[in-house]
Amino acid sequence: MPSNLVVQAQADGVRLITLHRPQALNALNTELLAELADELDAAAHDEHTRTVIITGNRKAFAAGADINEMAERDLVGILNDPRVAHWQRIAAFPKPLIAAVNGFALGGGCELVMCADIVIAGSDARFGQPEINLGIIPGAGGTQRLLRAVGKPLAMQLVLTGETLDARHALQAGLISEMTQPELTVERALQVARSIAQKAPLAVRLAKEALLKAQDTDLASGLRFERHAFTLLAGTADRDEGIRAFQEKRPASFIGR
Template sequence: MPRYLVVQAPEDGVRLITLQRPEALNALCTELLAELAAELESAERDPATLAVVLTGSRKAFAAGADIREMAERDLVGILNDPRVAHWQRIASFAKPLIAAVNGFALGGGCELVMCADIVIAGEDARFGQPEINLGIIPGAGGTQRLLRAVGKPLAMQMVLTGDPITARQAQQAGLVSELTQPELAVERALQVAASIARKAPLAVRLAKEALLKAGDTDLATGLRFERHAFTLLAGTVDRDEGIRAFQEKRPAHFLGQ
């Protein structure tokens, strides 16, 4: 049983994971990250889970890393930090991951948001990378994913000043896909996840992988991957079902085959 997570069993193909460390505004201690990585790996293996929604509290999605824990680590501890492996496991989750964000998403919290594929934010959300104020820099992908998400000028401003941005600024910059009232963020994220869960699972997985390739490779390599994935899907049962359903004007019933 996780100590710092509340997990709802899959419903309509969607698993809901809630960060639950309210006394520390969901600060990402090593144990919490380990639990989250393990839970996502469990979701990866579970055929009943087709998408995952990740959220925190109304006050904070996650307010950053655990500063007390960081202060206890010397150079050897930093070099052998187990959190690095946990972050890699979280970032490699292959199924759709939707973040529902309210309140603070700072430091590691903002980096965790950027591991998600879709971000639904309440209008009160705040996103930032304040590590510079501690004499350090983001260490869980913040400098790399942030620049890819919002562009060089805003990423530079956020990282070098440590100042957060509003949910509306985050949406305008491309970090957030949709804004909603704070009390509706989780509900809306579940709706989006349920919509994805009704699609053909193989197509969803390959579509996500193809889109991620666009940020990791050159255009020619990305196009080759896209064409290969398109060809693979052409031979699936779900592709035939999708075309038949369209022709017969009925909902498709995909099997993941």
């Protein structure tokens, strides 16, 4: 069992993963990242898990990387940092990933938020990439994903100054999808996750992949991928079930085939 996570598999196809290093504001050390990557790998291969939520506690989603651990690494250690592979596995999770954020999401915590597909944040949440204050820069996708999320001017300001962004401004900037009362953050994330979990799994997975293509490729290539995915789904049992359910005015029962 993981020692830095609390994992709850819900009966409705949702897996809730809670970061659990409260004494360190959920700082992302190597052990926690390895456990998180392993849990996401397990969820990716579990046909009963359709959506995953990552959350922290009311004080912090994750306050950044573990600075004490970082201080112990020399240049050779950085060049051979095992966390790189863990981050790659987290970012490659193929199913819908929701971040439910309260409190601080700084440095690696903000980078983890940006690996999620949907971000529900409490009004007390604060986001930022303060690595510049340590004489370094974000190293787990912070510069690349932040600019894509909020645009060049704001990304430059946040990264170069180390300033933080409150939830209201994060919503306006497009860094999060929804803001709620802090005590309702996880419950709202569960509502969204359960809604997604009721949809056809193959359609959900291809829809996520198509949307991500829009960030990484030109319009013509993205449209070709979308049309290819649309055609593939036309031959699935879930597509037939979805149409029948609509015609019969009943909820669809999707099986993932």
